[in-house]
Amino acid sequence: MKKLKLSKIPSAPLDAEILLSSVLRKKREYLLAHPGDAITLSQSQKYQALISRRVKGEPAAYLTHHKEFYGLDFYVNKNTLIPRPESELIIEEVKKIAASPIIIDVGTGSGCLAITLAYSIPQAAVYATDLSPKALSIARRNARLHKINPVREPRSLTQSRNLFLTGLKSAGFSNGIKIKFLRGNLLSPLPSCVWQLPSKKIIIANLPYLSEKYRKDIRDTSLRYEPREALWGGKDGLKYYRQLFQQISKIIQSRAIDLTILIEINPEQTIRIKKVIKQYLPCAEIKIKKDLAGLNRIAVIQMDRRKPAKMRSCCESATQVSVRLSPLQDLRPDLQNNTLSACVRKRRTAARRGRVLLQKLLPPPLVSPCLSSLQSLNDLN
């Protein structure tokens, strides 16, 4: 423990206990209750080797391959983000929402959110997507560890669950399957029939949200051991959330869906993420929830499918405009924001203003394709 303290490892006493209990294959409580027990030479060597790696910054969870999340034990390795305690807030919030929802965990990583929810809400059907095949194989391993797929339940639960699942069979859930793991970009691997099922839908996402400005600050932290694709969210950290809301805006364009979205955020991004949400989902109601440290951590986004017709048509127009302008996002994010909010506020004038903006701000070869994608703005007015 001395070595860890000297190296300014913040959680030195806890890490020393975790590493020793892993070497001895005993619970931490056992170590505390038996402080005088002797250890063998080989155990001592293994322990010293782990301490040396920890001193260099490797996270204890990667050294032991275990991390506790919401009271459950998860296998982790360098291919997946280590579950963070602040993400447990998503579990708390989802549990308040519905008794038999379809939950879609986007960017599942170790599967900690999907599996904990499948465990805590027996009637839920869960989809879990990730772009990384290595992360998905860990998530599947954790689902097996917790006997989620196939499931063992008390009889009464199985019966009522079967009734619920009859509607879900078409969506790929057969009896006993609680989580379907799918590889692909955000929501794209989901079968389209999911959106037609009558159940409440809950999308949860803890997508990579660190911005470029953090890159140089992580040289000395354990973040440098975690997979890049689990951490970095482009220049302002919101690249993946933009893509996700764009996908959602397309999905809700064609049908009314009872949908709540919960995303984990960097507290510093609160204002910006609200703008992004309003840009793609103008009719959404947004609530920000704080974590135990009092920091803004979760955005709960309620899509109300019972909005009055007038409001809905505003949402649809804005969504269509947003989707049409989305190819511009990479070129000029400000352009899309300005044009879209202008369109929503003063539709007809804004359409003209949008054209002028495009002509002023874009390189000449791009003006014509963008103008034609804007052409139908008039149709919306």
Ligand SMILES: C[S@@+](CC[C@H](N)C(=O)[O-])C[C@H]1O[C@@H](n2cnc3c(N)ncnc32)[C@H](O)[C@@H]1O
């Ligand atoms: C911050 S980690 C979160 C993991 C887990 N949900 C958790 O809370 O611990 C983000 C995850 O999103 C995945 N990911 C990144 N981009 C993605 C994309 N475009 N589509 C699907 N998954 C993506 C990463 O592979 C990674 O597993």
